[in-house]
Amino acid sequence: MTLYLDHNSTTPMLPVVRERLLELLAQDLGNPSSVHTSGRRARALIDDARAQVAAALEVPEEWVLFTSGGTEANNAALQGAVLGAPSGEAGLVVSAGEHASVLEPARALQARGHALALAPIDSSGVLELDRALELAGNPACCVISSLMANNEVGSLAPMAELSEGLAALGKRRPLWHVDGVQALGRVPLELAAWGVDLASFSAHKLGGPLGVGLFVRNPRAPWAPLALGGGQEGGGRAGTENAPALAAAALAVELAVAHREAYASHTRALVSSLWQRLDRDLDVILLGPPLGHPARLPNTLQLLLPGLSGEALVARLDLEGLAASVGSACSSGAALASHVLLAMGATKDQARSSLRLSVGAATSHQDIHRAGDILVATVVALGPPAVHE
Numbered sequence: 001m002t003l004y005l006d007h008n009s010t011t012p013m014l015p016v017v018r019e020r021l022l023e024l025l026a027q028d029l030g031n032p033s034s035v036h037t038s039g040r041r042a043r044a045l046i047d048d049a050r051a052q053v054a055a056a057l058e059v060p061e062e063w064v065l066f067t068s069g070g071t072e073a074n075n076a077a078l079q080g081a082v083l084g085a086p087s088g089e090a091g092l093v094v095s096a097g098e099h100a101s102v103l104e105p106a107r108a109l110q111a112r113g114h115a116l117a118l119a120p121i122d123s124s125g126v127l128e129l130d131r132a133l134e135l136a137g138n139p140a141c142c143v144i145s146s147l148m149a150n151n152e153v154g155s156l157a158p159m160a161e162l163s164e165g166l167a168a169l170g171k172r173r174p175l176w177h178v179d180g181v182q183a184l185g186r187v188p189l190e191l192a193a194w195g196v197d198l199a200s201f202s203a204h205k206l207g208g209p210l211g212v213g214l215f216v217r218n219p220r221a222p223w224a225p226l227a228l229g230g231g232q233e234g235g236g237r238a239g240t241e242n243a244p245a246l247a248a249a250a251l252a253v254e255l256a257v258a259h260r261e262a263y264a265s266h267t268r269a270l271v272s273s274l275w276q277r278l279d280r281d282l283d284v285i286l287l288g289p290p291l292g293h294p295a296r297l298p299n300t301l302q303l304l305l306p307g308l309s310g311e312a313l314v315a316r317l318d319l320e321g322l323a324a325s326v327g328s329a330c331s332s333g334a335a336l337a338s339h340v341l342l343a344m345g346a347t348k349d350q351a352r353s354s355l356r357l358s359v360g361a362a363t364s365h366q367d368i369h370r371a372g373d374i375l376v377a378t379v380v381a382l383g384p385p386a387v388h389e
């Protein structure tokens, strides 16, 4: 059986969520907008799912919109904030370590004339707070987007400090969007208390089905919808809803939030034991904040293996039955250097030599032991870095 250490890419669906989804797929459910009984049954499922998600995120129900995933939610946040901006230049500030689903819409908006500023991250992948606040204070800025937990290196943004700093901008404060896709169910989240205006999440990163995202929006935030033509989701996202998938996603969100602390201590212990093994037997560099640091996701271990190609290593590990990732984008078969590592100050060669291992609730200590054996043997077989004397 494959040893799956790629939970930041997607997590296997929780068995109880899969059961719920299958049970709902077997039911007679109509179009949720239809007024007949089977339509109303589907509508009730969506209403319940929204209430379940709102309770888990501690926000009012009308803040929650269902989307097709984190990518759509991020696009809705940035494009919708610009489209809905009251007046003026409608510029954007996004952190340099953002996921492509924030960076690319931001660049597309820039190409259409909206000013874009990149807020730097430091050498451990953490947002540089003072610079981010300075950029956000520019009166031309209508939205700042900050990645709460970096999907590659697992660094966390200073949320409480950002919240305070943005509040101190007073009338100049732009909308605040948070990509929380890798954070939900892994670290504490206080959207309403922090004053977050827009946030994005994705069900398949926490044991839910693929193809369901959450776009959380404070209705007071000036924003305009992108998908029009049906009035669903309170007019915020038109299109016939996939009621069974939304219900299954809501269950996954509820469970992830309820079990967050157990998840964090379990995955932190696994990551620490894997790191100890690799650090003992290989010349590897840990990327991101130090292990156990509060600004770090518990389940993510990104390594630099100088002199090795991350892509080649991932392919070799796959042959050995271990699923891992480089964490960076791959386009037309050509390995691209990770933009996150480059923003952290890595050279292009270093940025192509990374390996991301991400564990989950179902990963066992035995899995980690086996993974350590496979990793050490595979890296040694590929050549440098040399084994310690």
Ligand SMILES: Cc1ncc(COP(=O)(O)O)c(C=O)c1O
Pocket: 008, 009, 068, 069, 070, 071, 072, 074, 099, 101, 147, 149, 150, 151, 179, 181, 182, 201, 202, 203, 204, 212, 213
């Ligand atoms: C930080 C982050 N944001 C957004 C996304 C996109 O989410 P989805 O796969 O649901 O479109 C991902 C997926 O890898 C992610 O890691």
